[in-house]
Every structure is written in C-alpha cells, then in structure tokens.
C-alpha cells in the first residue's frame with residue numbers, strides 16, 4: 133500500500149484517486165476551493181432552489197461507452213439535448229447554423245441541396261488554404277453569415293480579431309443543411325440528476341480516500357507522498373518562473389426573475405455592441421424540475437489576471453513556446469505527474485478528462501508494477 137496525493141478535486145483528481153484507492157492505496161485529495169468537482173461544480177440557489185452551474189454551464193456528452201457507464205455508476209442521468217439560440221440583428225436564430233438559420237437569415241425557403249448551392253455562392257472560394265479563423269469562416273459561409281454569427285462572438289470570446297486566431301478553432305464546415313439543432317453529435321448526452329458535485333462526491337466516496345478542502349498544495353508537501361498527481365495550473369506549480377500561460381477568464385453577472393426569463397438555457401449574443409457573450413438560464417439545464425423563480429448568468433469573457441480563475445487556454449504561438457519551457461521543467465521533476473485541463477494546459481471536455489484520468493491511473497499502476505520511472509505527462513500537452 134502506498135500513499136498518493138492528488139492536487140485538485142475536479143474530475144481529473146477524483147477519477148485518478150478512485151482508481152488508485154480501489155486497488156488498495158491510500159489517497160489524499162486536496163483542493164484550495166471549499167467544494168469538490170472543480171469547474172463543474174453545481175449547487176442549489178438558496179432563494180429559488182434552481183441548480184446552478186457555478187462556473188458556467190456543463191452538458192455531459194460522449195461517444196465513449198466506458199466513460200458513460202462510469203459516470204452512470206455514480207449518478208442517475210436525465211436526458212438533455214443542448215440547443216442553443218443566438219440573438220443577432222434584432223432576431224433570434226437557431227445554432228449551430230442549420231437550414232432553419234439559413235432560411236430565416238436570407239428570407240428563403242431552400243431545401244438542403246438548394247441551400248448547399250446557395251451557401252457555396254456566398255463562400256469566398258478565392259481562399260484556397262484558410263490559415264486564420266476569419267479566412268476559414270469566409271471560405272465556408274461567406275461574409276454575411278460570418279459577420280452575423282462568428283465575428284462579434286469570437287472577438288468577445290477571445291479578445292482578439294478573428295484574423296489573429298488559427299483556422300483550427302472553427303470546425304471544417306460549421307453549417308448543417310438540415311433542421312437538426314442538437315449541438316452535439318455524440319451518442320450519449322445528459323445531465324446528472326442531482327448535479328455534478330453530487331456525482332464527483334460519489335466518485336470520492338471510498339474508504340481509502342481522504343478529501344481536504346480549503347487546502348492549497350505547496351511543493352514542500354510532495355515529499356510526504358509516494359507520488360503526486362497535480363491537476364492545478366502547470367505554470368503555477370513552478371511559481372510562474374517562465375511567465376504566465378495565457379488564459380481567458382469569465383465573469384458571471386447573476387440576476388433573478390420570476391417564471392421563465394428567456395425560454396431556453398443558452399442565448400448567445402453575436403454582436404460586439406452587446407458586451408456579454410451569452411445569457412444562461414439555469415433552470416433550463418434541469419428541465420425535469422419545476423421552480424417558480426429563475427436564475428440567469430450574463431457571461432463576459434476577458435483576459436485572465438493573476439487572481440482570476442483560468443478557464444480557456446489561449447495556446448497561440450507565444451503560449452506554445454512558454455508551454456515548451458514548462459514541459460521541459462516538468463520532465464526534470466521526479467515524483468509528480470501533471471494531469472487534467474490545467475496540468476496539461478489544454479481545453480478538455482468532461483468525458484475526455486475522465487477518459488484521460490482512467491488511462492493515467494492504469495498507466496501509472498503498470499509503471500509502478502514494472503519498477504519504471506513514472507512520466508511527468510501521460511498525454512503530451514504539445
């Protein structure tokens with residue numbers, strides 16, 4: 133039996149900790165926050181009893197059968213389909229751009245093949261090899277749809293002009309030529325019935341696991357354990373000695389109302405003149421519940437400062453260079469592995485986080501069994 137320390141009680145720390153505990157190891161999990169579940173934390177609003185997604189809305193979706201069965205072991209799930217609307221130019225449209233959006237936007241009644249041909253006419257085919265987000269959008273949807281649905285939203289979300297962002301941010305063909313407005317294509321989609329925090333508490337509920345909240349990890353604590361899994365920020369582990377990796381952070385302006393404020397869970401605002409990117413109405417994330425009151429969050433995106441919560445890694449050229457330096461430092465550090473979205477400086481959906489957590493624990497145990505050095509990363513961040 134060994135003693136392992138997990139830094140962070142989000143999905144990364146919880147899943148790895150549980151796997152190690154189940155084979156008989158003692159596991160301590162520390163988190164500087166007052167709750168488990170990391171950024172997926174949910175709690176009931178004391179006034180309305182609405183389940184709040186405190187750090188922004190989270191919808192579980194996956195094609196990974198094992199991960200789906202894993203989360204269903206710890207919580208019952210309710211069906212949930214993510215459907216997003218956007219307000220632009222004084223109208224409400226359906227997202228992702230689909231046949232309804234195209235017909236409404238251009239005032240037409242096109243069928244799929246007609247719409248395809250029409251959008252091809254709109255597209256800027258002179259762009260052969262799109263390098264930037266803007267070129268990618270112009271190449272595939274043309275200027276009108278780009279301006280209404282992508283330009284302002286992207287500028288607000290990333291704080292820079294779409295011509296400065298890589299084409300890879302935008303999916304190859306961000307348009308559907310049918311009326312399917314389900315945001316995700318995955319086989320499984322749903323919401324944990326009692327929220328994500330209850331789900332993570334279930335994962336952590338094991339006699340070999342001790343959770344210490346309101347506890348910040350200091351590097352000197354590593355010596356008390358046989359190995360540390362760090363799911364906090366990679367640059368933070370090294371006291372930012374190579375500089376700070378760039379992130380976007382979010383501010384949420386909470387307001388309450390009676391009844392139904394906007395009739396849907398997520399309403400985007402595509403125009404730059406509206407300072408927020410979207411309004412989320414949290415009771416609609418639990419459509420099987422009934423509440424008289426309602427709670428909404430206006431969501432604003434901005435550059436992450438030293439005291440802010442890091443949300444989206446920026447990963448442009450400068451950050452990638454700095455990331456390389458931190459990877460080199462991590463590879464020289466023994467007894468610590470870096471995991472999760474912050475430890476590897478990548479955007480990860482929850483299902484990917486869980487998959488990587490399960491794989492990391494398995495790889496770790498097999499390294500230990502074979503007496504091999506444990507790597508700093510189980511997934512390469514670059």
Ligand SMILES: Cc1cc2nc3c(=O)[nH]c(=O)nc-3n(C[C@H](O)[C@H](O)[C@H](O)COP(=O)(O)OP(=O)(O)OC[C@H]3O[C@@H](n4cnc5c(N)ncnc54)[C@H](O)[C@@H]3O)c2cc1C
Nearest residue numbers: 140142143144164170171188190191349364472473481482
């Ligand atoms: C706005 C937003 C919306 C999202 N929506 C979805 C969605 O709809 N569907 C989906 O699948 N995914 C979504 N995600 C992704 C999801 O949030 C991540 O997959 C998940 O949070 C990753 O878990 P993690 O454990 O790696 O990181 P985290 O959840 O960030 O957990 C890391 C934990 O480490 C703790 N910590 C950090 N440093 C220290 C330290 N020094 N000492 C002690 N504790 C420390 C932190 O307090 C935190 O609790 C979304 C992400 C964002 C930003």
